[in-house]
Amino acid sequence: MFAMSIAVAFRAFWVALIDADRSERIRLAIEQPPAVSDSQGDAAAGRSSDTVVDLPRPTVAAPGPRPGAPGTPPGAKAASARSEAVTLLAMLQREARLVDLIEEPLDQFSDAQVGAAARPCLVQCRSTLQRAFDLRPLLEQAEGQMVDVPADASPLRYQWVGEAAGRSQRGRLVHPGWRASRCELASWTAAAADAEVIAPAQIEP
Numbered sequence: 324m325f326a327m328s329i330a331v332a333f334r335a336f337w338v339a340l341i342d343a344d345r346s347e348r349i350r351l352a353i354e355q356p357p358a359v360s361d362s363q364g365d366a367a368a369g370r371s372s373d374t375v376v377d378l379p380r381p382t383v384a385a386p387g388p389r390p391g392a393p394g395t396p397p398g399a400k401a402a403s404a405r406s407e408a409v410t411l412l413a414m415l416q417r418e419a420r421l422v423d424l425i426e427e428p429l430d431q432f433s434d435a436q437v438g439a440a441a442r443p444c445l446v447q448c449r450s451t452l453q454r455a456f457d458l459r460p461l462l463e464q465a466e467g468q469m470v471d472v473p474a475d476a477s478p479l480r481y482q483w484v485g486e487a488a489g490r491s492q493r494g495r496l497v498h499p500g501w502r503a504s505r506c507e508l509a510s511w512t513a514a515a516a517d518a519e520v521i522a523p524a525q526i527e528p
Contacts (some may be wrong), residue, residue, distance in 0.1 A: 338470075348489035403511045404509065405511035405519075409518070410508045410511065412457070414455065414508075416521055417424050417522065418451045419446075420444060420447075420527060421444060427440075455507055455508060456507075457504060457505045458501055459504050460502075468495070469496070470496050473491065473492075474492060480500070
């Protein structure tokens with residue numbers, strides 16, 4: 324019996340070391356009062372019995388998955404305090420001053436002045452979007468060419484336009500569409516209170 328107890332103790336030690344859930348169960352089993360059998364109670368009263376009282380075992384809730392622990396979905400990351408849309412808008416403002424151009428009251432400027440201001444902004448916007456998304460045409464054919472549309476085509480990939488839209492599986496390409504080959508936006512690491520800031524206020528001494 325002593326040798327068996329030693330073996331059980333070693334097994335309990337290794338199980339508790341590698342399994343947090345079963346470790347908690349072992350702890351509760353050690354701390355709970357030992358089960359009392361009817362035979363022991365009857366012996367104290369001068370009677371004998373083979374019935375054993377089985378005390379209810381405590382229920383231990385399984386711990387939730389920890390970040391990086393087994394069971395955590397691969398690639399999962401903590402939710403950011405900043406929307407990726409705000410991150411993109413901040414990029415376009417920082418590198419192309421897009422928000423400044425959009426918010427400028429254009430009625431006081433001539434078309435030539437607006438065009439001159441918009442050109443460098445649009446060039447920088449293109450460069451920023453290409454770096455973040457590697458934009459490419461959805462279809463390789465040139466505008467004006469005839470293309471075949473699959474019968475089970477997704478409406479997000481193919482859109483019929485015109486009065487006879489959708490009556491055929493072949494049509495003239497009006498716009499090739501766009502797709503993002505990647506999405507690489509900077510992760511927000513600053514304070515949550517500043518998550519909605521698109522551009523800082525600039526102060527001159």
